Amino acid sequence: MTDELTLPPMPDFDPKATRRAVRRGVFRTAFIVLAALVALVLVATVGLTLVQKRGDRDQRMMDVLGTAFQLYNPAYNLHVESCCDITPWSMAFTVRGAPVRAIGGFSTNGGSTYTVQQDFFGRVGRLPLGNGANTTLSTALGNVSTGNQPKKDTRKVLARLPADLNALAVVEFARPLSTEELVAFGAKYEACPDKVVYERRPRSIPITWNDTTWERSPMVDGQIQMCSEAPRSYLQGLRAWVGLLHDYDDDNLRDFDLSLDRLRKAANEGLAYAYVDPIAKIGELRKLIEDPLVQTVRVADVTYDLNRP
Structure with a gap:
């Protein structure tokens, strides 16, 4: 005798229960997919951020x-x-x-x-300032090697100003000086070259350098120098920085109106075409402008006491 398999009776079809089950399935699937996407985004974000910070x-x-x-x-x-x-x-x-x-x-x-x-690929974005800054100092630097503002014109400007007034001045040389010549010139006139111009580039901003240009600029012998002696460390810092640049940096440097060729040439030659002094006395400028080494002096700013009698 064969035992008959007894099956439970099939329940009546419940449309509401079916819809609820379908919704639960859809929600469960959507939650799983969303969680997977969030996890993927987090992993990608953290991963890309780590890639940005890779190495140094x-x-x-x-x-x-x-x-x-x-x-x-x-x-x-x-x-x-x-x-x-x-x-x-x-x-x-x-x-x-x-x-x-x-x-x-x-x-x-x-x-x-x-x-x-x-x-992400290391390309620099749109830059502020630069050639659009148009300050009195940038104009004076752009005039280096142009022949503008010859000595006779500058003498008239200096003659109208009080001798003890401080000036921001660009001193341009008749010929480029070596570092030691510049140091000797600064000591002679008690000048403080705050920035040195290392190329001839008329009507454009030339390459300049001082100890604050690069945060890791070396100091000569690790010692504090007289301000007239500072150009020694300026050139050392410029050469050290140019030495760490690679050929692939050239594209970004051009966005800063620079190029590897110009930087390497300036660092290799190490010649001073002009310098910026932010604390020059008008009286001293009257003296040094008569030096045959000086092409001209451009006064970019002065301190003026409105209460001066």
């Missing part, structure tokens, strides 16, 4: 782009305010700066903040 990429960005930004703006006092704002797609740092003025003159109240950014 942030430090090199500061060394190359941060320094190039200062060379791009020699008429500004600049310092890095924060580094680095890192996203999966870019790295950026902020710089605070204000136009260079004659020391002892007007306060710049800390200046303004600017952002320099490079994308």
